[in-house]
Amino acid sequence: MMPLKVEGLQTFYGKSHILHNVGLTVNEGEIVVLLGRNGAGKTTTLRSIMGLTPPRDGHVKLFGIDATRMSPYQVAGLGVGYVPEGRKIFANLTVEDNLRVPVARPGPWDTKRVFQTFPRLAERRDNRGRQLSGGEQEMLSIARALLLNPKLLLLDEPSQGLAPLIVKEVFQIIQTMRKEGISVLLVEQNVRVSLGIADRAYVLDDGAIIYNGSAAELANDEERVRSMAGASAKEWAIGDHESAMR
Ligand SMILES: Nc1ncnc2c1ncn2[C@@H]1O[C@H](COP(=O)(O)OP(=O)(O)OP(=O)(O)O)[C@@H](O)[C@H]1O
Numbered sequence: 001m002m003p004l005k006v007e008g009l010q011t012f013y014g015k016s017h018i019l020h021n022v023g024l025t026v027n028e029g030e031i032v033v034l035l036g037r038n039g040a041g042k043t044t045t046l047r048s049i050m051g052l053t054p055p056r057d058g059h060v061k062l063f064g065i066d067a068t069r070m071s072p073y074q075v076a077g078l079g080v081g082y083v084p085e086g087r088k089i090f091a092n093l094t095v096e097d098n099l100r101v102p103v104a105r106p107g108p109w110d111t112k113r114v115f116q117t118f119p120r121l122a123e124r125r126d127n128r129g130r131q132l133s134g135g136e137q138e139m140l141s142i143a144r145a146l147l148l149n150p151k152l153l154l155l156d157e158p159s160q161g162l163a164p165l166i167v168k169e170v171f172q173i174i175q176t177m178r179k180e181g182i183s184v185l186l187v188e189q190n191v192r193v194s195l196g197i198a199d200r201a202y203v204l205d206d207g208a209i210i211y212n213g214s215a216a217e218l219a220n221d222e223e224r225v226r227s228m229a230g231a232s233a234k235e236w237a238i239g240d241h242e243s244a245m246r
Pocket of ligand 1: 013016018036037038039040041042043044045085189
């Protein structure tokens with residue numbers, strides 16, 4: 001069953017029409033990256049899928065089930081993990097207590113496994129959220145989503161504000177998750193690194209999909225990436241972190 005199929009999304013914030021006929025799919029075992037400059041509508045797409053900002057029109061199908069009108073809680077219950085932008089961990093709770101928050105679903109991911117996968121978090125289990133580095137916060141946010149034992153994971157800009165070496169570490173974890181059969185929809189502005197791990201890519205511009213194809217093809221077409229990024233090509237951080245991935 002296809003983890004995610006989105007068709008004809010029209011999403012609004014009040015009167016502002018943000019998403020225009022957005023469609024995308026994630027097949028089983030795939031990492032799909034959704035690229036686009038600031039304000040293109042990437043976060044809104046994830047929010048529409050999660051039921052946080054339901055679309056006015058269009059359909060969201062998760063594992064063959066129509067989830068368009070489901071609440072975020074129901075969507076999570078279908079096996080969809082969501083790691084929001086800015087991580088949203090609890091600053092005053094310890095690492096261990098942050099990991100007590102989710103409704104755990106049965107599966108291979110439990111606290112023990114999480115601490116094995118993220119040894120930094122194990123070392124800092126008694127530290128409060130606000131005492132963690134950006135990278136540790138991102139790992140905590142991913143760890144929390146993994147405790148749900150998701151079959152599909154939506155990640156919103158996991159590399160944001162992280163040093164290149166930490167980005168590398170986080171992206172390696174994403175690749176490990178894929179090997180375990182978790183499908184991933186990854187929102188990123190870090191073009192080079194995300195295309196390096198993705199199977200397929202979509203590019204959003206002004207709320208509409210302007211590229212849909214192979215990630216490798218896009219990675220080899222820097223001119224195309226620049227033309228889609230327009231004047232803000234710098235925001236796409238082409239070449240950034242390249243050395244980190246070697
Ligand atoms: N709560 C809101 N109310 C009104 N407009 C909003 C709201 N949230 C976002 N927007 C607008 O919707 C558009 C898309 O925003 P969105 O956050 O989805 O973009 P994005 O591609 O994720 O960008 P970024 O990389 O900056 O997070 C932007 O023009 C933004 O200003």
